[in-house]
Amino acid sequence: MAIFFTILLVLCVAGVAHTYLVYPWYVVKRAGARPWAGNQLVPHAVWMPGNFAGRDATKDWPDVHVLMAAHNEEAVLERKLTTLADQDYPGKLHYYVGSDNSSDRTNQILTDWANRDDRLRPTLFTSRQGKPSIINQLAIQAGTEGVYVLTDASVMLRPSTVRELVRPFLNDAKLALVDTTMVQTGGTARGIGETETQYIDREVAIKRAEGKLWGAMIGPFGGCYALLAGAYRPVPDKFLVDDFYLCLSAYEQGYRGISSATAIVEESVGQHLRDEFRRKVRISSGNWQNLIRFRNLWWPPWRNPLAFAFFSHKVLRWLTPFLLLIGGLAWVGLAVTTLNPYVLKSVAVVTAVMIGGVLLDAVLSQLGIHVRALRKLRYFLAMNLALLVGFYRYLTGISSNVWQPSNRN
Incomplete structure (x- = not known):
């Protein structure tokens, strides 16, 4: 029985380590050492390597x-x-x-602006x-020609943003999706802003590396990205995460994204x-919708680079709360079956650190004291709890995709 618990614990630890440590290190390091590479990602995809530098001067820019x-x-x-009005x-x-x-x-704001800008x-x-x-419904109004730029009200564009989003499309017929680089502002140690900023910066690096290596960064941030209009497929009713659906739908058609x-x-x-x-609960529920809908793109994970990236970056990340729970139970089972004092002590110490760290951070934050390590621990556990809640809501049925925007203060 001890062998069973040991194997189970090792597999759970390996899964979490791979998605949070090994894969990010591997993909970023490898992308830094090689240029855009032409690997086939999905069946029937025709690879046409793109060289975007200095070749758009005579191109007709699409609508x-x-x-x-x-x-x-x-x-x-x-x-x-x-x-938007200031775009060049x-x-x-x-x-x-x-x-x-x-x-x-x-x-009223929209009506006033429409009267000034046709x-x-x-x-x-x-x-x-x-x-x-x-x-x-807006996509139907816009038609199927040109490029869509999908954006949220809270995301502010620089004057060159749309031009730089569209530039890669000019020389690559198989490119369907281009994501922006998200710069988070106002992050402080007072709340979770600093931790969230670090998380976003890390995700930017991973997705940029995926696009450079394989032409398939695993999902845009959603706040602002460009999509080839002809690659748009209507998001199904009750699907919560439209940007990830549209990205994977484009890959399913043989397109690429960077x-x-x-x-x-x-x-x-x-x-x-x-x-x-x-927000993470809503995204988690939508992630499971997309995970099942596009299972052909990630299973088996060794089939091609897209499957490997999807499984490593997203699937294992979404499974992390389950890996933590199963790994924790296996660890306790190993301690009980072996009665090894070192194993028993390690279980007690880790449990005390996790529970005590969360409680201590909650108390210290009320006193205006912010310890980065404690805040990161609390953030990590809270986000994985949100993944669990989102999975439960997915299992019990999603009745609506109506959302409430986050606090804009």
Whole structure:
């Protein structure tokens, strides 16, 4: 029995270590040592290596259709629309914004802007739709030609963002998705802002490395990214994470996706653990929808680079709370069956550190004392708990994809 518990514990530790330590180190290190490489990712994908440097001067820039859903976004909407209006994109730009039955000044702001700028085409919905449904309807309005830029109201663009998003499409017919580089602002040690900023920066590096190595970064951030209009597939009803669905749908068609280092956007990082927990629960539920829907892209994980990246970066990450629980039970089982004092002590010490660390961070934060190690531990455990709650909600059935925006203060 001890052998069984040992093997189970080793497998769980290996799974968590691979997704959080080994894979990020491997993919970033390897991408730093080699250029864009032409590996076939999915069946029937035709690889056409892209060289994007200095070859767009004589190109015709495609029409760009910005798609955005908004619900009660008066706090950020004026600034958001200003960043869209200030784009220096060489081609034509159109802005499609769907107000999801907003009850604040969102509709008035959109109407006023539309009267001043005929590129803005607002749709004011009188009943809640949910972001994916609104994006589906806006995509119909925009048509199937050109490039979509899908963005959130809270994400601010720099003047060159749209141009840099579209640039890679000019020379690569098999490229369908280009993600921005997200710069988080306002992160402090007071809440979880600093920890969240570090997490986002790490994810940016991993996704950029995946795109450089294999042309398949595993999912855009969702706050702002470009998608080839012809690769768009309507997001199914009740699906919660539309950006990941659209990304994987494009890969399923044989397209590729990369992260751009020059298309930069900014977003104010969340400071409140409660808000981030709620957001992660919703994302977790949607992740399981996509995990099952696109299981052909990640199983078996050794089939091709896309499957390996998907399994390593996302599947194991979403399974981490289960690996932690099973590994913990195996560790306890090993201690009980062997009665080894070192194993018993290690279980007691780790348990005390985890519980005590979370409680201590909660108390110290109320006193204005912020210890980075304790905050990271609390954040890690809270986010994995959110994954568990999200899985439970997925199992019990998702009845709606209507969402509430995060705190914009």
